[in-house]
Amino acid sequence: MEINYNFISIIDLLGVIQGLLFGGMLLLLHSKKNRPTLYLGLFILLFSLEPIPNILNDLGLLQVYPHLELLPVHFHFLAYPLFYIYIQKISVFGNKTPSYWTLIPGILEVLIGIVIFLLPTHIKLSLKASLFAVVYFILGLGYSIWIGVLIIRWIQIHKKEIENQFSVIFQKQLNWARFFTYASIGFQLLLIINFFIDDKQWYYFIVVINVILIYWVSFKGIVQENITSLFSVFSQFDKEPLPNATTTKPIDTVSNTTTTAEVKQSEFMTSEVMSEIIETVETYIKNSQCFTKDNLTIIDIAEATNIHPKRISYALNNQKGVNFNTYINKFRVERAKELFENEGNNNLSVEGIGMEAGFHSKATFYGAFKKFEGCTPASFRNT
Known part of the structure; x- marks a missing residue:
């Protein structure tokens, strides 16, 4: 078996490993007292799994094992709603019921993805090359961007309430989460562009950003404390x-x-x-x-x-x-x-x-x- 190693695959793999380590760490830190880390850990895990199909393709493994096509590791409808719930839980409004309804499309995505993965290989290859794949990709990224807008709006309301209660608001404004969300929306737009131009240099740029985002949200999430009203x-x-x-x-x-x-x-x-x-x-x-x-x-x-x-x-x-x-x-x-x-x-x-x-x-x-x-x-x- 010939494996085609390249620099992009190594960076991609680094991002996956980094995400699995940080996500697993946050899940271990999860407790009744620090419940929001559960949602952040799951978000990081799902976010980091995104490049796996590209890694398998670059290494030539999909040609050798075609039944691995359409692995259910894309979570366009599930990852960002988890981050949204995490932000809601650590904010000054953490005692309110978070927007669990945003998880419904993601749960359906996972179930449908598992069913499709179990289909015969020739059917999966047909689906991959069909308009269905394009529509799913665009709708998924669009949903992620919409959730990102909801996150930014929530943080703005949170910031306003913090200013009504504290004379020192340093590290309580969730600025890092707002900047991360803006960066993530930009990342989703880059993915849409890459889907249509399919350029290796452009994809290399996206891969580097992906690794930076995983590290950023992991580090900030670990040190962030809940903000109680x-x-x-x-x-x-x-x-x-x-x-x-x-x-x-x-x-x-x-x-x-x-x-x-x-x-x-x-x-x-x-x-x-x-x-x-x-x-x-x-x-x-x-x-x-x-x-x-x-x-x-x-x-x-x-x-x-x-x-x-x-x-x-x-x-x-x-x-x-x-x-x-x-x-x-x-x-x-x-x-x-x-x-x-x-x-x-x-x-x-x-x-x-x-x-x-x-x-x-x-x-x-x-x-x-x-x-x-x-x-x-x-x-x-x-x-």
């Missing part, structure tokens, strides 16, 4: 009516999927009530200087003022037009300006001033300062 600790209050309720203004709604203030649709707050909430919160923050605590959360404010955190969040969004993260960073920027203007702090670096004001990192400090003042902290200091 802080509002869940106040869930016992959600059944209580809001004080001073009227029937004029509905509580904030964020998309059709979730809400910033998860209270009954029939509950309302007047502008007067919201103004009182903000006045109480602002007085406490100024007097306590609690914003200098770099891991301050809306729960800390709620406990200190005895106001439900969802009411605080809603009041800030509707009266101030800002989320909790932006609101607290404004206090920190003002504090940083005071420190800059105090000559006794000349020995402190710009980053040191940021830390004193409550910022968690240099990047966050610079970003917030420029947002509010229109210049960097260093520029402000030098003026």
Whole structure:
């Protein structure tokens, strides 16, 4: 038997082995406490199996063993829904039922794929060369892209809710998952192009991207922790009516999927009530200087003022037009300006001033300062 080894096959094989190792590792890490790793591990396993038919073809094994044609290792309809569920489970909305319905086309794909694989070889070869294969490929990649759009939308809603609860959102925004999803959508488009042009150089480029994506999602998935909503600790209050309720203004709604203030649709707050909430919160923050605590959360404010955190969040969004993260960073920027203007702090670096004001990192400090003042902290200091 002649085996045609080539560089592309080696890279392809590396991606498969890498995916099997990382996927298996995540499945081993799976537990009741860390249940989302199950979905990520399965996604990586399925994602990494995609190149196997190409490897068998490059090595000449399909010519020797033609019954291996149409191995059921393509999971266009199943892989990305698993990643979608993983993102839903680790997000701030992890206590909600994920979109299991997205798995239905994938389960049907697996069952049909097994049936087709068991067919006589000559029938499989006919199917492979037919329009059926083209339609299946295009629909599968199209479904993956659509799921990718749903993932990006979910992460955007998650990010908005995180900003309503935490003053430090570093590593909670799931930026890596958003970038990975964008890259994956681009990867699907490259596969569609390669399907029609069938160019070895182009396929080599796709193979390298595939290996990078597997490593990227595996590494990030291993270090990513679940992000629990802080509002869940106040869930016992959600059944209580809001004080001073009227029937004029509905509580904030964020998309059709979730809400910033998860209270009954029939509950309302007047502008007067919201103004009182903000006045109480602002007085406490100024007097306590609690914003200098770099891991301050809306729960800390709620406990200190005895106001439900969802009411605080809603009041800030509707009266101030800002989320909790932006609101607290404004206090920190003002504090940083005071420190800059105090000559006794000349020995402190710009980053040191940021830390004193409550910022968690240099990047966050610079970003917030420029947002509010229109210049960097260093520029402000030098003026």
